[in-house]
Amino acid sequence: MHILIIGAAGMVGRKLTARLVANGSLGEQSIDKMTLVDVVKPEHPDGFAGIVDAVETDVSLPGEAEKLIAARPDVIFHLAAIVSGEAELDFEKGYRINLDGTRYLFDAIRLANGQDGYKPRVVFTSSIAVVGAPLPLSIPDDFHLTPLTSYGTQKAISELLLADYSRRGFFDGIGIRLPTVCIRPGRPNKAASGFFSNILREPLIGQEAVLPVSEDVRHWHASPRSAVGFLVHAATIDLDRVGSRRSLSMPGVSATVGEEIEALRRVAGEKAVRLIRREPDEMIMKMVAGWAPGFEAKRATELGFTAEKNFDEIIRVHIEDELGGTL
């Protein structure tokens, strides 16, 4: 089978590639070929016996999507997006990449479907940013989508397109609303949500981290390992069981920053906790106030999607996957 990953050079894309290589198969079928696409050329994965085609392109340029599906990949993971903060700062770029890029891909598949009946599985990464305040503590699956960012709007629109194109039979689409991925590996970045990861990742390796919000801020998290698990499961699940509502809120851990810190204390001790420096940031506090505190994720759980149960587990996954298993 041939797998296309658009957005393969990002953190989740690289981990997804590595997982697929490690598994060697998806569902019942072995993987013969992977086409890895991003705006920077994705690296060739180690240890893959099949064909790898690494492509540097921007799917939001007209005509590019047609080329990417010319070889008719069986499964398409569409992860490419610019993040929330950038989509808010650059309105046109956000709509071009996050909406037009998605629509070009969907339309290229639709036209191919009309030509030769091509009908791939399309796994689309949506986001919990599709909901907007006021929000209940545990957001039900049928909560209405009233995004309060351009990014959330672009994701909500893409979900609507995914459902309509799937209903019309152009492809088999499924949308995955990713929780905030925590602990993100790598160095601290400027994303407003970065601190959720920073205050664990840095102290775990003996470095200081900044906490810009109060400890009672509650948010919704899953590990990078779980995020990849969601994508792989979405690629193989029976879509008849999903029905017409094709985008699913994924399971995760609802925790306050205080609970995060308690988990850090249990796993790495008081010494690690003391490395968290409080530096309240009004702007970040204001942004975070509108974010989702948690989801019921009942449908996804019933469909077999799984995530960590608490922050201790999220930290342990990070130690296993990023720190060689020990502190």
Next chain:
Amino acid sequence: MHILIIGAAGMVGRKLTARLVANGSLGEQSIDKMTLVDVVKPEHPDGFAGIVDAVETDVSLPGEAEKLIAARPDVIFHLAAIVSGEAELDFEKGYRINLDGTRYLFDAIRLANGQDGYKPRVVFTSSIAVVGAPLPLSIPDDFHLTPLTSYGTQKAISELLLADYSRRGFFDGIGIRLPTVCIRPGRPNKAASGFFSNILREPLIGQEAVLPVSEDVRHWHASPRSAVGFLVHAATIDLDRVGSRRSLSMPGVSATVGEEIEALRRVAGEKAVRLIRREPDEMIMKMVAGWAPGFEAKRATELGFTAEKNFDEIIRVHIEDELGGTL
């Protein structure tokens, strides 16, 4: 004040034009100019002292929206759309007219906003087709949007764009989810929803009409007079009271076909009811089964939008507005 109506040649567009001419003003301001736009040239309204610019164009052609807003109209009514059945039959045309056309208009305003601070009121006609089965008997304002037609998808996407462009300050947008307009004046048409009007309109003038569904089908209606009232009210309402959720389900009458017929009996007698011929149509029955039975419309009611209270009233409005006041 200068008013632009896109979709001015349609039934609601013509009635809106006539109402604005009759009022001579909108809110506190007198109307000096009206630009009337449609794919067929709109007629000049009778009795208007101001300037009328009737334009035959298609707002889904790139560049047309820029021309339409070049004179910076104060209020824009965007009614242009192809109907549900056509959007389902012609996928590309539906997305072009109902989505791209709307986006071109919104983007033209956004760019003008960036140039000179232009910030018109934009009144957009959405539809109850934004919701999809399974549906409760009375759909609350915060019910999730899971449209089951391409038309409903295009309207739901337009609602998301309207909210985001308004949030960003590019214009003052408000979306109006119109109930099925009943009694539509004119001759029977091929719309699947046509029978709701046909079984009243034709018997009221002594002619036969066909009923393709059973009498227990429940649906959501408002008169053409109410539809125009919604639009005029939306153009003048204080948007601070509306908040970030810019699209509103309008009030209306939830009634079964049997209740419609009982109202006809009360207003026009048994003779009229006998003109309804039962001809069950499996395809129409199947389509109608997924339609909205009714809405709470709590927010719209609190904001001062009003409709008829029952079908007797809907029939009386038709007799007054279309039949000169008597049978």
